[in-house]
Amino acid sequence: MTTLQLFYYIVLGICLQIALFSLVAMFHHIRSYRFLQKRMAGLDAEPAAEPVLQDIRRILPDALTGHAPLWKGLRTFKxxxxxxxxPAKLVCSFYLEATDGSPLPDYKPGQFLTFQLTVRDLASGGPKDIVRCYSLSDAPGNPYYRVSIKRTLPPPGKPDVPPGLSSNYxxxxxxxxxxLTVKAPSGHFFLEPGDxxxxxxxxxxxxxxxxxxxxxxxxTASHRxxxxxxxxxxxxxxxxxxxxxVLASVHSNFRLHVCYSDPRPEDKLGTDYQHKGRVDVALLRQTLSFQIHDFYICGPRPMMENLVPALEEWGVPDQHIRYESFGPASITRASRKAAPVADLSPSPQPQISVTFAKSGKTLAWDGRDDTLLDFAERHGIAVDSGCRAGGCGSCQTRIKSGEVAYIQAPDFDAEPGTCLMCVSRPKNNLTVEA
Ligand SMILES: Cc1cc2nc3c(=O)[nH]c(=O)nc-3n(C[C@H](O)[C@H](O)[C@H](O)COP(=O)(O)OP(=O)(O)OC[C@H]3O[C@@H](n4cnc5c(N)ncnc54)[C@H](O)[C@@H]3O)c2cc1C
Ligand code: FES
Structure with a gap:
């Protein structure tokens, strides 16, 4: 090694040390700052490591932290x-890797992906573009994304009902x-950090x-x-x-309670499942200890319509109940009954008219439909839709005049001057672009 090379190595070593010291100093600075902030807010507690890491992530460029940013628009996955x-082979998991090879952004456990698909239209036989959302079904931090999709079949005794387009595709x-072409992870239903x-x-x-x-x-090896x-x-x-x-046998902090509503003769109570019947608040009351829990609920509409109000009645505070529906669902929450009746009432309101500018139709809002999307479809007005639950943005439509009220807080952040027709109703005379 020449003297010049040695000199370069020494200079490089010194630079690396300076960078490391600066990082550590910044870490301590942020830590003390947050600590002071909490003291001033009256919370005399040590700052948790996670927010500090988040602060560092925000300050440092993504390349340094290995924290990939969310992509815009569509990205191709293999x-x-x-x-x-x-055993029924109705639920299938799909593991996806990005074709561009760049790292995958983390997501919050509970969030979903939005897929844009071209399927065969059952009526015309031609191609049809559709949008559907699927929850990410594994923990963040893997080199892949995983979604687990249930095949949607016609209900028993109704063979004329067409099977679900996307799930069967x-x-x-x-x-x-x-x-597959996919929009970045999103959604407001996710696990809140904490213990x-x-x-x-x-x-x-x-x-x-x-x-x-x-x-x-x-x-995360958490004892939560x-x-x-x-x-x-x-x-x-x-x-x-x-x-x-396996998880329940290895991790003592995890308690598994499986309920079979219609067990088969060979299903063993206590081994295959713990309770006969459906999950209801009586079961929760008899199983859970008397302390504050955070409830996360996702299931078919009748289950949610039953459980959410029952938990509220049991006395679980509003902020401790989070839920997501995989389709249209409007759940009446006792704590949120304050919405003005004129905004949300399904009762007839003939004085409100809705104009669909592109279609050239002005119609009376008669209160028969849950949402503007249902109203438009009933009158033969074509509006794109995907999740029908305020999650994907497919039904975003420009408002030319008037206002809408949302029947549930949408996951998708609609652009100003637009509305998500699948989760809104007119508040007064309305003109939309559709
Ligand atoms: C945020 C979010 C996350 C989700 N996560 C998941 C997930 O992790 N896994 C999952 O499997 N699903 C998930 N879903 C649901 C998923 O997005 C789709 O809604 C589901 O797969 C059904 O879509 P499909 O295209 O197969 O059915 P669609 O074609 O949309 O049909 C829906 C239903 O309507 C019936 N139907 C269709 N046409 C008619 C007709 N003319 N008359 C009467 N009935 C009819 C079909 O039989 C079917 O039961 C999620 C949804 C949301 C909003
Ligand atoms: S259809 Fe997905 S947001 Fe309206």
């Missing part, structure tokens, strides 16, 4: 694995090696966001108490059974 999760046409006990309640395919939350808690109440019909459609049972 399916790298496909796994059935239940995934099951039948999406194979390992196929490409308060968590109660996850899932019905059927509503298990997917809970799986992400549970796996995230377990992955977590209860899972999972309702399915029986062992035939019991998804990820082995995974939950």
């Amino acid at each position: 399916v790298v694995r496909k796994v059935f999760e239940d 995934f099951h039948d046409n999406v194979h390992i090696g196929n490409m 308060s006990p968590v109660v996850l309640i899932a019905g059927g395919i509503g298990i997917t966001p809970m799986l992400s939350m549970l796996n995230a808690i377990i992955k 108490e977590v209860w899972l109440f999972y309702g399915v019909r029986n062992s035939f459609d019991h998804a990820m059974k082995a995974h939950f049972e």
